[in-house]
Amino acid sequence: GRALTAALTAAPEIVKPNRDELAECLGRPLASAADATAAARELLAGHPGMRLVAVSMGREGAVFVTPDAALLAHPLDVEPISSVGAGDAMVAGITAAQLDGLPVDACARLATAFAAAKLTRLGPHLPAPATVRSLAEKVGLTRQG
Numbered sequence: 003g004r005a006l007t008a009a010l011t012a013a014p015e016i017v018k019p020n021r022d023e024l025a026e027c028l029g030r031p032l033a034s035a036a037d038a039t040a041a042a043r044e045l046l047a048g049h050p051g052m053r054l055v056a057v058s059m060g061r062e063g064a065v066f067v068t069p070d071a072a073l074l075a076h077p078l079d080v081e082p083i084s085s086v087g088a089g090d091a092m093v094a095g096i097t098a099a100q101l102d103g104l105p106v107d108a109c110a111r112l113a114t115a116f117a118a119a120k121l122t123r124l125g126p127h128l129p130a131p132a133t134v135r136s137l138a139e140k141v142g143l144t145r146q147g
Contacts, residue, residue, distance in 0.1 A: 010049060016092050018056040032057075035065055035074045037114065040145040044065035054106070056096060056113065058089055064117075065146060066110040072146035075110040076141070078118040078137060091120035091128065111141040126133045 003026025006019050010027075018123060023034045024041050032038045042055035046069055058064045065078045095116030099109035115137035119128050 010045075013049065013051055015052060016049055016054040016056070017052065018058065018089070018096060020058045020089060021063065022061075024057055028037040035059065035062060035146065036063045039072045039074075043072070052072055054096070054109070056110075058092055058117070060085075064110070064114060066106055066113070067146075068106050071106050073107060073110050074144045074146065075114040076142040078114065078140055080118045080122050082121040085121060087126065087140065088117045088120045090140055094128075095134075107143055108138075110143060111138040114138070116143045123137060 003023060006017070006023050006027040009017070019027065020088050021032050021038055024038065024045075028044065032041055038057040038059060042057055042065055046067060047053050053068055054066045056064055057067075061077055064075050066073045066075060084112055092113045095113030096109060098116070099112045104112065112134075115134050116128065118137055118141075119134050123129070
């Protein structure tokens, strides 16, 4: 919470807190995807220049919110071995999507696939890029109100 609040003073364009980090930053619980979406919109509104807030919510997926869209990326059904590094993998997916100039829906799918792929591995390893891309095609998205 405090670290996120301090980081926001640097005017980042993209942030990826998890639900608990964002809840602590805003001082209220975020019990649902709708709550996380509203909180992400609040961050966007309060920080000019920010263009993407992705909020990871574990088994409930992640919301990806831009000034123009809000999506819930549904988690993939994978056999988790370890959750260590899944958030970092999601950031890597967001970064890869940004470098490729992908729109928010493709970004959400790729970032979710990176995180899901990491759940199936121990240590700092991801499967081959083709495997991650295949997982991305399976990520379901729901537009948020």
